[in-house]
Amino acid sequence: MTPEPRVIGLGLDRVDGPAKVTGAATYTMDVAVAGLLHAALVRSTFAIGTITSIETAQAAAAPGVVAVFTHHNAPRMKKPSWNLITPPPPVPLQDASVHHYGQYIAMVVAETPQQATAAAALIRVEHKAATASLSLDAPALKARSNPYFLDAKRGDVESALAAADITVDATFSTKANAHNPLGLFSTVAYWEGGRLVVHDSTQNPYLIRDSLAKVFSVSKDKVQVLVPYVGGAFGAGLRLWQHVILTAMAARAVGRPVKTVLTRPQMFTGIGHRPATIQRMRIGALRDGTITAIDHEATSTAAKVANVLYPVTLSTPATYRCDNVRGRDRQVRLDIPSPAHMRGPGEAEGNFALETALDEVAYAIGMDPIDLRMRNYAKVHPQTGLAWSSKALDECYRQGAERFGWADRTPRPRSMRDGHWLVGYGMAGVTYGHFQAKCHASLTVRDDGTVLVRSGATDIGQGTYTVITQVAADGLGLDPANVRFELGDTDLPRAPQAGGSGLATALSNAVRDATVNAIAALLSLASADHASPLHGCSARDVVVAGGRIHRKDDASRSETYGAILTRNGRSELTVQGSSAPSRAETGVLLGSLAVSRMGRAGRRLVEATHAIAPAGAFAAHFVEVRVDPLLGRLRVKRMVSAVDAGQVLNEKLARSQIVGGIVGGIGQALFEEITTDEGSGRVSNATLADYLVPVNADVPDIDVVFVGEPDSDNAVGVKGIGEIGLVGVAAAIGNAVHHATGKRLRSLPFTITELMD
Amino acid sequence: MSFEPPLVRTAVQVNGFERKLEADARLTLLDALRDVIGLTGTKKGCDQGACGACTVLLEGRRVLSCLTLAAQCDGRQVTTIEALAGDDLHPLQAAFIRRDAFQCGFCTSGQIMSAVALLDEGRAGSDDEIREFMSGNLCRCGAYPNIVAAIRDVAGGRNHDA
Known part of the structure; x- marks a missing residue:
């Protein structure tokens, strides 16, 4: 046979x-059940303070309105259980306090969506606003150090920096991004006796079930969450959001099914965002290309209302062989809607700083960026010394470079042209973990x-x-x-x-x-x-x-x-x-921390376990850009990405997933930034016409190649590839822009102003 | 002051069937299709005319149904994603599957309806032309290269047949 x-x-x-x-695919917003009512949400127009009066009589009397809920009459609910990675929001409509712009302060339930929306506009709110802290550079903000207890170090960074032949010391910034899945987040809820049925746009139905059971004091088996299709999420669906609680609350109170479909502007405040960061990256290197020190410090924003596990420097110590490394996170709590994990959370920002700074090192010592990375290649997990479960990042560099035609690159900035367009080639590597x-x-x-x-x-x-x-x-x-x-x-x-x-x-x-x-x-x-x-x-x-x-x-x-x-x-x-996740996964995390605390003794202890370090995916992105120096136009001309994805489960779909991540990375690099008004915290670009995402004409052909072997740490040999496509794209584009123009851009998104001669 | 909107009587030809509506004057074609007629294949991605997910054909031309009032469609022909396939999928539907031109699938109805019109407009002559004239349809999953490939396949087939 x-x-x-x-x-x-x-x-x-x-x-x-x-x-x-x-x-025919039925997304949450498509769900229709008999007797369905429709909700419209009213949001705060200020960042922090107190509602002094809320007038709802006109709304309640408007045609088709069945109920209006505010903090005065909303049922009291219990807090959902706290958890570290995806903490729940405060239970909505429980008191008069407002903690961020866009907080839900009233809900109208009516027979039709039009009636609910029209009635919501009749609600009159008076408030007393306090002074809000809204941005990373707000004065007098105190950053909290090591907020996740995940800071890691090895060796002696300061001595190594002092002894280095060359050092790069640069500050990077990344802006808040909105997930903006095309599908408006929606919830349909109804109660059948004591049983709650919820259709929801979520990536984590069990979290929603368990949380709602707690909020409404029913047992978990009395809640069913259904989600056969989701119109995109990118991390926005990993948490329980307030509109979900409100929809189930309203359905119980009025005794009929209720549907809430967030508006696009509400999607900017109600389902999280990628937080802004400011990062300082210091790298020391010898003339021969040996990297002797990496010091990565990142400050990111968090909401006062909910803390989210969001380490930005976590991957850095696991990336290169370097003997002296430090990753330090800091967090600033602001009066903003809660950030949430967004495709490549932390890594997408941290990798931009690391891989851009490495390009700066390559230029400072006159070495090819791939040669520099190979000289400092981490053949074993560099923080613990444990063997990787699999790693073919070297093949990513090699095959990616070959397919891209990296050898044709003349390294000097502004040395390649096509007519009046400046041509630039850039690359970046990615080491990505996964969370099983x-x-x-x-x-x-x-x-x-x-x-x-x-x-x-x-x-x-x-x-x-x-x-x-x-x-x-x-x-x-x-x-x-x-x-x-x-x-x-x-x-x-x-x-x-x-x-x-x-x-x-x-x-x-x-x-x-x-x-x-x-x-x-x-x-x-x-x-x-x-x-x-x-x-x-x-x-x-x-x-x-x-x-x-x-x-x-x-x-x-x-x-x-x-x-x-x-x-x-x-x-x-x-x-x-x-x-279940292999024990090695916890082992490598504990091992990393042991090395941080105990230095060489810790390392010897960890190495003696002869455990393996479970590897996530690895990748190398290669980009060709065109820059028009007079108009500041930047076009991504083509991309090649080589990915060590372990055992690919479906080559066609895996390729699509990498391409999709790359398109997200193009957005992060070129377009995406949530802008807010000073004082009120109002999102001033909360539409898809104002918050720019890549459109078809922004995206070139993208060549994806898979390299490597099935991973040894799980029976199927899989590595997760949902996020690695995005991570590294911004650095690769930025490095290509430097090659094209000689300008080093350290702030995302890149702007026309920076690119004009 | 509460406002009682007038009811408007409209008869819209949806996918070849007459649909009589007596509805709120504020009702958009999108909400009429989804909430009143029950055709939920057409999607609401922004309700502001910025994403293209709600694209349908009105008298054969692509329009954003969220910016079109149902009352504007009296006596006019509306074609939605539900009408494209006969016994077999429409060539664009088949090409979208073959080329994996979607992931979450939410923008897909709009992409395909836009592509149907694009071919009729003669705007699919090159990849760059497809990219440009499909740029009103956002895809946050980032399936653009595969969308271009799917449309190119069908456009190429047409040119070949001709």
Whole structure:
């Protein structure tokens, strides 16, 4: 029997494709239930202070209005449980205090959306505003050091900087960005007896379920969260937001289903944003290119109302071999809406500083930027000395450079031209971690040979529907057409968030485990059965292919899953599967901190464990830009990205995911910045016409190549690639701009003013 | 002062069927399609005419249904994503799947309706032309290169047939 090609990795079309191209896919805002009411939210127009009066009589009397809620009459609710990574917001409408611009201060529920919106405009609010702290450079702000207890160091940075041949000491800044998924975040909630059903735009349905159960004092099994499709999220869906609480509150109070669809301006204040940062990067190097010191200090903004785990320097100590490294985070708490994780949180900002400063080092010593990175290549995890579970960043540099034509680059700035356009080539490397969590799945084999896999995960566009179908088909030797994967429902086995580049690893391994368990369960039926050709076989005696279990010693003797079930009087068989992050993941974090605290002794201790350092994905981005020096126009002409993604689950979709990340990176580099009015904190560009995101004409052809081997730290060999496409793009573009113009841009987004001669 | 908007009677031809509406004068074509008629394939991404997710064909031309009042459509033909496929998918729908021209899928209805019009407008002669004249349709997942490829496939096929 010749082995069939593996289903894992094949570039199959998305299984949810037909639903999405015909308009049949049902997103939260599309949900219609009988008796549905519509909500409109009123937001504060000032940053901090107190509502002194709120007049709702006219709104309440307006046509179609069913209820108006303010802090005066909203039901009292409990606080959701706190958690470190995705803390909940304050429960809304509980008192007269306002903590940021855009805080919800009233909610109107009416028969139609138009009636709700019109009535909301009739609410009159008086307030007393206090002086707000709104930006990183606000005077008299005290930054908190090491706010996440994750600061890391090794060696002696100051001595190494003093002894270096050259040093780069530069300050970088990045602005607040809005996730702006195209799908307006929406919630539909209704109560059936004591049971709450919520449709929500979320990446983490279980968090929403558990939080709402707490808020409304019902048991978790009395709350169901449904999310078959999400119109993008990029991290905005990792938290519980106030509009979700309000929608469930209103539905309970009026006894009818309620739908809330945020407006685009509300999307800028109600679902988080990428915080602004100011970073200082100091690098010391010898003339031969040895980097002897890296000191990375980053200050980022956080809201006073909710703290979010948002380390910016976390990746830096894990990136290059350098003996003396320090990563220090600082945090400034402001009167702003809460930031949230946004694709590549912390890394997208931190990598910009590190990879730009490295380009500056390369120019200072006259070395090619790739040679510099290879000279300081971290063959082992540099903070702990542990072996990586896999790493092919060197191949990323090599293959990326080759495909890009890096050898054609003349290093001197302003040395390449095309007519009046200045041409620049730039590159950046990326070392990216991932955040895995426990995951469960069920798998049902039916006597007709079809398989149903279920898990309460979400597919926000990353392709989970498709790749998990492939993983199950691969594990059972089935045609993917015979496998169906259901997700997005908290009545299914518990899955973690689609976020932190961790879901593909967690879920594919849980489903792999389920396929192994299914084969074992089927074999235990067949093995004891004298009529079965598999009689007496255990798992190691068989292989699966073509929807059958075959004996290894005689491949002609085989049986279909359906035949096994039928002969045993079963119509179907259901098994569970699960996965958990490897212990090495916690090990490398603790090891890193041990080295920080105990120095060389700590390192010896960690190395003696002979553990491995679980690697996330690695990448190298290569960019060609064109700059018009008279008009300051900057165009990204082409890009090549080489990615060590471990075992790719679906080459077509993986490529799309990297391309999508890169487009986000182009946005971060060229366009994206939330601007606010002084004093009030009003977002002054809260529309998609004013807050610029890349459009089709901004994006060139992007060549993506995957390199490397399956990762050794999980059975499927996967590494998460949801975020790595974005990280590093800004630095690569900035470095290309420097090559084109001789100008070193250290503030995102790059502006026309900086680019004009 | 509360405001009672007038009801407006409209008969819109939606995907070949007459739909009689007696509705709030403020009702947009987008909300009429989604909330009244129940065709939710057309998406609301901004409600401000800035994202293109709500693109439909009005008398064969692409319009933003969030900036079009239902009352403006009396007696006119509206075509939405739901009407594109017959027994088989429309070539653009098939090309969008083959080229993986979407991820979350939320902008996809608008992208495809815009692309249908683009081909009719004769604006798909080159990749640069496709990029330029599809730039009113935002895709935050960043599927643009694949959208261009999908449209190029269908435009190329048309040119080839001709």
